[in-house]
Amino acid sequence: MKILRVICSPRGTASESYRLSQTLIKHLIDAHRGTDLIITERGVTGLTHVDADYAQAVSKRRDPASLVASQGALLQAEQLIGELESADCVVIATPMHNLMVPSALKAWLDHVIQADRTFRITAQGKVGALRDRPVYVAVASGSTFSGVNAHQPDFLRPWLTTVLASIGLIDVRFFTVEGTGQKPEALEVIRENAERAAAQFFLDDRVA
Numbered sequence: 001m002k003i004l005r006v007i008c009s010p011r012g013t014a015s016e017s018y019r020l021s022q023t024l025i026k027h028l029i030d031a032h033r034g035t036d037l038i039i040t041e042r043g044v045t046g047l048t049h050v051d052a053d054y055a056q057a058v059s060k061r062r063d064p065a066s067l068v069a070s071q072g073a074l075l076q077a078e079q080l081i082g083e084l085e086s087a088d089c090v091v092i093a094t095p096m097h098n099l100m101v102p103s104a105l106k107a108w109l110d111h112v113i114q115a116d117r118t119f120r121i122t123a124q125g126k127v128g129a130l131r132d133r134p135v136y137v138a139v140a141s142g143s144t145f146s147g148v149n150a151h152q153p154d155f156l157r158p159w160l161t162t163v164l165a166s167i168g169l170i171d172v173r174f175f176t177v178e179g180t181g182q183k184p185e186a187l188e189v190i191r192e193n194a195e196r197a198a199a200q201f202f203l204d205d206r207v208a
């Protein structure tokens with residue numbers, strides 16, 4: 001089984017989202033004992049934003065001449081799409097930044113969500129072209145955004161759900177560690193609760 005982990009925090013492996021994603025990966029390993037596992041780690045904080053060449057190339061993809069001329073600009077996107085296509089499941093480790101996904105994750109999505117490649121435009125709207133597969137999203141936030149104690153709106157989960165669906169990824173589950181700005185003792189409890197929720201999910205998933 002191939003797992004693609006997309007790491008979106010500027011704090012990398014020291015981040016809370018990475019930490020929670022480690023828990024998810026451990027559960028996935030447990031659930032697939034006896035299967036060969038390949039984990040591809042894709043850090044996205046160094047990705048460049050899509051540039052003029054890229055935008056030009058994508059808008060003219062139906063013209064084979066322009067496609068050849070612009071291969072350089074599409075190369076990075078093609079590599080990222082290839083990693084996504086070959087994964088059996090995806091783990092996204094992301095912070096909440098300004099109520100949303102961080103710009104690094106947005107940059108990755110701008111590369112992998114590509115017309116005539118990962119989705120088609122039809123009279124009925126966008127139709128995803130990728131095979132569906134489980135996507136597990138580990139979200140870390142300084143304050144709370146879910147449940148009755150939410151201190152802020154959540155644009156991250158609804159937006160990410162919608163854009164992933166546009167390329168065919170429907171089976172998306174969110175796990176959260178909310179309130180990372182708390183004092184160390186409180187943060188420890190928050191982490192434990194997040195880990196317990198993940199353990200329960202994978203237990204239920206195995207029983208189902």
Ligand SMILES: Cc1cc2nc3c(=O)[nH]c(=O)nc-3n(C[C@H](O)[C@H](O)[C@H](O)COP(=O)(O)O)c2cc1C
Pocket residue numbers: 009010011014015016017018094095096097098099100140141142143144152180181
């Ligand atoms: C640029 C920036 C914007 C942030 N915006 C929010 C926010 O809107 N809501 C929130 O709860 N926390 C916000 N935070 C705090 C982070 O979500 C929090 O520190 C979280 O633990 C970061 O995840 P990480 O540890 O995986 O990097 C923000 C942090 C940064 C650096």
